[in-house]
Amino acid sequence: MHYRKRTRLSLLLVTVVLIASMLASCGAAPxxxxxxxxxxxxxxxxxxxxxxxxxxxxAEESPTQQEFVTLQIIYPGDMSKRMESFLSNEFATKMxxxxxxxxxxxxxxxxxxxxxxxxxxxxxxxxxWYWDGGPNFSQVITKSASTDIDELLQKNGTDILxxxxxxxxxxxxxxxxxxxxPIQAAPTAEKFKSTLARTDFxxxxxxxxxxxxxxxxxxxTAVVAKHPEMKFSAGIPSMQREYIPFNSTTYGVGGSxxxxxxxxxxxxxxxxxxxxxxxxxxxEWNAKGWIGEDLTLKAQEDLGRFATGLYLFNSGAISxxxxxxNDVRKNAPEATLNEYLLSPEKPKYKWLSxxxxxxxxxxxxYPDRAMQMINWFLASKENYMFAIYGVEGQDYxxxxxxxxxxxxxxxxxxWMFRNREYVQFPTTVTDDFIKVYKAWDEGAVLxxxxxxxxxxxxxxxxxAQLKAVLDESFLALTTAYVDFDKNYPKAVEDLKAAGMExxxxxxxxxxxxxLAK
Amino acid sequence: MNNRIGSDQILKFAAGAIILIFSxxxxxPLLLTFMVSISDEYLVQINGFKLIPxxxxxDTYIFLYKTNADRxxxxxxxTTLVTAGGTVLALIFTSMLAFTISLKTxxxxxxxxxxxxxxxxxxxxxxxxxxxCVNVLQLKNTWFALILPYAVNVWNxxxxxxxxxxxxxxxxxxxxxxxxxxFTVFSRLxxxxxxxxxxxxxxxxxxQFWNDWWLSIMLISKREMYPMQFFLFNILSSVNAxxxxxxxxxxxxxxxxxxxxxxxxxxxxxxxxxxxxxxxxHFIKGIMVGAVKG
Numbered sequence: 001m002h003y004r005k006r007t008r009l010s011l012l013l014v015t016v017v018l019i020a021s022m023l024a025s026c027g028a029a030p031x032x033x034x035x036x037x038x039x040x041x042x043x044x045x046x047x048x049x050x051x052x053x054x055x056x057x058x059a060e061e062s063p064t065q066q067e068f069v070t071l072q073i074i075y076p077g078d079m080s081k082r083m084e085s086f087l088s089n090e091f092a093t094k095m096x097x098x099x100x101x102x103x104x105x106x107x108x109x110x111x112x113x114x115x116x117x118x119x120x121x122x123x124x125x126x127x128x129w130y131w132d133g134g135p136n137f138s139q140v141i142t143k144s145a146s147t148d149i150d151e152l153l154q155k156n157g158t159d160i161l162x163x164x165x166x167x168x169x170x171x172x173x174x175x176x177x178x179x180x181x182p183i184q185a186a187p188t189a190e191k192f193k194s195t196l197a198r199t200d201f202x203x204x205x206x207x208x209x210x211x212x213x214x215x216x217x218x219x220x221t222a223v224v225a226k227h228p229e230m231k232f233s234a235g236i237p238s239m240q241r242e243y244i245p246f247n248s249t250t251y252g253v254g255g256s257x258x259x260x261x262x263x264x265x266x267x268x269x270x271x272x273x274x275x276x277x278x279x280x281x282x283x284e285w286n287a288k289g290w291i292g293e294d295l296t297l298k299a300q301e302d303l304g305r306f307a308t309g310l311y312l313f314n315s316g317a318i319s320x321x322x323x324x325x326n327d328v329r330k331n332a333p334e335a336t337l338n339e340y341l342l343s344p345e346k347p348k349y350k351w352l353s354x355x356x357x358x359x360x361x362x363x364x365x366y367p368d369r370a371m372q373m374i375n376w377f378l379a380s381k382e383n384y385m386f387a388i389y390g391v392e393g394q395d396y397x398x399x400x401x402x403x404x405x406x407x408x409x410x411x412x413x414x415w416m417f418r419n420r421e422y423v424q425f426p427t428t429v430t431d432d433f434i435k436v437y438k439a440w441d442e443g444a445v446l447x448x449x450x451x452x453x454x455x456x457x458x459x460x461x462x463x464a465q466l467k468a469v470l471d472e473s474f475l476a477l478t479t480a481y482v483d484f485d486k487n488y489p490k491a492v493e494d495l496k497a498a499g500m501e502x503x504x505x506x507x508x509x510x511x512x513x514x515l516a517k
Numbered sequence: 518m519n520n521r522i523g524s525d526q527i528l529k530f531a532a533g534a535i536i537l538i539f540s541x542x543x544x545x546p547l548l549l550t551f552m553v554s555i556s557d558e559y560l561v562q563i564n565g566f567k568l569i570p571x572x573x574x575x576d577t578y579i580f581l582y583k584t585n586a587d588r589x590x591x592x593x594x595x596t597t598l599v600t601a602g603g604t605v606l607a608l609i610f611t612s613m614l615a616f617t618i619s620l621k622t623x624x625x626x627x628x629x630x631x632x633x634x635x636x637x638x639x640x641x642x643x644x645x646x647x648x649x650c651v652n653v654l655q656l657k658n659t660w661f662a663l664i665l666p667y668a669v670n671v672w673n674x675x676x677x678x679x680x681x682x683x684x685x686x687x688x689x690x691x692x693x694x695x696x697x698x699x700f701t702v703f704s705r706l707x708x709x710x711x712x713x714x715x716x717x718x719x720x721x722x723x724x725q726f727w728n729d730w731w732l733s734i735m736l737i738s739k740r741e742m743y744p745m746q747f748f749l750f751n752i753l754s755s756v757n758a759x760x761x762x763x764x765x766x767x768x769x770x771x772x773x774x775x776x777x778x779x780x781x782x783x784x785x786x787x788x789x790x791x792x793x794x795x796x797x798x799h800f801i802k803g804i805m806v807g808a809v810k811g
């Protein structure tokens with residue numbers, strides 16, 4: 001009897017241990033964007049933001065006299081082989097000698113980056129700094145995934161303040177306090193509203209500029225007569241500047257809020273008649289066979305298509321001629337690229353100061369040291385070149401004032417840290433592009449909503465629903481994959497049901513309150 | 518009589534034809550995947566997928582192996598180790614728990630079963646799961662991180678429990694009369710008698726461990742511990758990012774964006790594809806396990 005009791009007890013114990021281990025397996029579902037909607041309150045963080053502790057490393061101490069610490073950083077993408085050796089050798093030595101710190105980089109695949117970042121912060125895991133996209137700043141704020149860095153900037157970020165224009169910080173404030181470093185200081189006026197074009201064919205066709213949709217069509221017709229293999233556009237070129245009858249900028253999920261820069265009134269972009277006109281223009285191109293279903297089915301792969309060298313245009317992002325030229329030249333060795341704005345007579349609006357931000361996490365163990373490290377990148381051109389391009393002679397060589405890279409492996413991402421004072425143009429871009437790039441922001445006007453952060457905490461569900469409708473219905477309409485007349489009314493119905501009007505009203509309310517201040 | 522033979526032959530022919538068509542339909546995507554993976558990237562970009570490559574090219578496989586050969590070998594090693602170790606451990610854990618809750622003499626077996634079942638219907642959620650794994654169990658960057666969270670799958674647990682319950686009590690009772698304790702009954706009697714069920718569940722676990730990239734995304738940051746699937750997932754993710762402009766650093770490299778997806782699929786499924794015919798016999802038998810009375 002006693003024996004049976006003991007056996008049962010031991011069986012029960014084994015069971016409990018097994019169940020405890022099994023608990024670890026529950027809830028394992030892929031991280032998606034929606035997972036990031038989980039409350040990421042800093043209150044949940046078990047690692048306390050040890051500002052006080054790390055403040056012991058006083059500002060008076062030189063960086064090398066400070067306690068040796070290890071910073072934890074999360075970084076998107078996959079580590080290249082050269083980066084692996086660079087981080088453990090040259091860069092590690094530099095960090096140790098100059099800042100008395102070591103760096104541990106956790107690389108997270110692009111698809112999972114935001115989901116895992118949110119989970120890690122919510123779980124209170126040590127992350128000293130991380131990257132995010134500038135347009136995601138409102139999400140960062142909504143999820144309490146940042147800290148106020150005003151004091152840190154003053155104490156340890158003097159070179160950041162020197163190298164990044166003061167107004168660039170404005171869009172990244174919460175209640176007046178800076179919460180992110182707008183690390184990329186490059187041209188941003190009308191970002192994503194320009195057109196990337198093959199200029200080698202322009203020269204051949206005797207076309208010197210692109211100012212309108214009609215110019216795009218004329219250019220294509222002239223080229224395709226001589227080169228029938230050439231296709232129109234790898235992605236839908238932005239036509240907003242020409243088709244929207246007033247000066248405007250777009251905000252909100254999927255650019256769904258159209259802000260009239262003249263009146264300060266917001267409206268739903270997809271309900272504006274200009275949207276219909278643009279869709280009909282794309283449908284016209286589709287009917288002529290100029291664009292295909294790839295633009296819908298593989299909407300995100302426009303750069304891959306453009307790299308085949310068979311497309312005249314793509315949507316632009318100001319710096320694409322510099323970023324994509326080598327890729328295109330693999331298939332079209334003579335290719336040259338530049339970017340153009342339609343309706344150039346209209347004002348150019350800056351709606352965002354930086355498309356890339358660096359955030360000191362609320363779970364940072366060494367926030368002051370993290371700031372020192374970020375500051376180091378911008379402290380001198382020597383540091384900037386070393387971090388991004390590596391060792392001269394080994395990883396790159398200079399040809400006059402242009403750079404030629406000797407390795408295909410990337411180190412710290414250039415686009416992330418790009419600074420107009422330090423930017424190094426490659427040997428493959430044209431002088432024309434450099435001229436256009438340097439002058440891009442000249443005469444730019446600040447958008448009415450510049451510096452305003454749309455707090456979407458109250459409309460997070462609505463935003464998710466709107467995104468679903470935009471992905472399911474409006475992408476196919478925008479790319480003319482489906483018939484506009486048949487499908488638009490239902491799409492509008494869905495958009496309204498998802499709360500588009502309330503969403504716009506909330507934006508307007510917050511913007512008005514911001515402007516009133 | 519002749520008519521009957523004739524109609525039988527027609528039926529056989531029709532059945533054969535339907536099975537053949539169905540098999541070809543199943544084979545087609547795999548074949549297309551393979552053919553695209555050995556096609557020239559440029560022509561795939563221009564003309565789309567073709568069953569017969571317009572131009573044969575191994576560039577994609579060279580791209581995968583040239584820059585990453587040592588990493589791929591290492592990742593294969595990790596995956597093999599995790600699959601083997603994970604499957605054995607998971608089988609031990611699951612079968613022991615299944616045996617416990619299959620015994621009518623265990624007082625709280627119903628409650629324990631319900632507790633297990635409850636976690637399937639109401640999972641704890643991502644953040645609590647992560648906190649348990651990282652902060653409580655300290656699994657981050659350990660080999661257990663790739664095994665322990667999958668060590669007991671509740672569906673497999675009930676599958677085994679049902680099988681164990683189908684073993685006549687008289688057999689277990691006779692062993693106890695001969696002086697065997699519960700562990701001896703379990704290890705010497707129940708396990709050998711449940712070979713088919715264990716092989717089936719083992720196969721489920723092996724496939725789960727082989728295909729997993731999720732645990733490594735969440736719990737592993739050391740490159741030398743990346744399993745194959747995560748490694749390939751990473752490549753694919755970067756390729757997508759490059760192609761969509763999310764990662765704007767593609768100016769210096771040309772990545773075969775279309776064909777690499779296919780090549781990654783082939784590299785991933787090939788080993789399992791070879792393994793499957795060898796254990797197919799047990800697998801088919803094992804599917805019937807679930808049908809055994811509870």
